[in-house]
Amino acid sequence: MFVTHSFQIPYDRNLYKELRTMQREAASVWNDIVREATSYYVACKKWVSKTEIQAIRKQTYNLHSQTVQAIADKYAANRETIRQLRKTDKKANYPWRRKYYYCIPLKKASMDISTDTITIKKVDYRFSLSELLTKKKKKNWNEKAPKQPTSVVIPNRSEEHLDACNYAEIVWRNGAYWFCYAVQVPEQDLSAYEKKVAGGDLGEIHAVTVATEDRALVLSGRAMRSISQFRAKALADLSKKMSRCKKGSRQWKKYKDARNRLRQTSKNQLEALEHKTTKDIVAFLEAEKVTHLVIGNVSGIEKGTKKNEQKKRKQNKVRRQQLSLWNQGKIKQKLTYKAKLKGIHVTETEE
Structure with missing residues (x-):
């Protein structure tokens, strides 16, 4: 692969x-x-x-x-x-x-x-200065600029x-x-192993849960959730302060730089936690000699969660924000390609 x-x-x-x-x-x-x-x-x-x-x-x-x-x-x-x-x-x-x-x-x-x-x-299709000075003295001076590899x-x-x-x-x-x-990169060949299936579930509190017939592994996702919530609150506070400043002023630029630093720092922290989480899961599957992994599909769970009296939806704005900040897609992508490197077949199914 x-x-x-x-x-x-x-x-x-x-x-x-x-x-x-x-x-x-x-x-x-x-x-x-x-x-x-x-x-x-x-x-x-x-x-x-x-x-x-x-x-x-x-x-x-x-x-x-x-x-x-x-x-x-x-x-x-x-x-x-x-x-x-x-x-x-x-x-x-x-x-x-x-x-x-x-x-x-x-x-x-x-x-x-x-x-x-x-x-x-x-x-480079541009003329040099010497060519421009002598261009009109030559025939076909208005032709297209010559091709100069650089x-x-x-x-x-x-x-x-x-x-x-x-x-x-x-x-x-x-x-x-x-x-x-x-x-x-070559994939590992697990054809010599007996077929063994494990089930995986993605969650907000527990990032990934995998289980075989006799063993299971649960990894917490509270650290990722905490970073996402802190980022949302800090960005909201900075946006509120920027709205009180004149756009382009020194103070406005300071807030903008702080916002960019916050976004990049939180992104790096989340990527590190996603990598460590999926690495532990794949190591567990490899130790258990699992050949097939089935993951529940939770894509789109955050859609259509606005409060609606007719449909009796009870999600408030805090819960909707938690669902939208849930990075289940990135975890699933990292888990899929790392498992394939080890020769484990990954499939999705509706929960």
């Missing part, structure tokens, strides 16, 4: 400036695709195909052609996902928001990977060989750029 690993790109002023420029160029590609695809749908009542999008975007931006194609692929995948979601949720919107920065997707042809460095290919080199800090890496992305996270790449 494919897993995603990442490493932080060390800070260098010129390198970060180049990556920032590439991010803005990638955002231009995304914005143009969204604008033209939406306009085409309004005029023709049908969506423009991915092949046509890629053909229109060819040789237009200061990015590698494979990078531009990857952005078009991400848009097409996003559009297909929304189309499926709108079958049950009409509030799901197609991409429309203008982006100022966008992640840099990289296919295998758009990067050269060595042991020490990773070279990101790009192109590159950006970043250090390779991965702990594994990336020869088989076919896709990667450069993203901005926690005040730094990260190189995220997908690699294939």
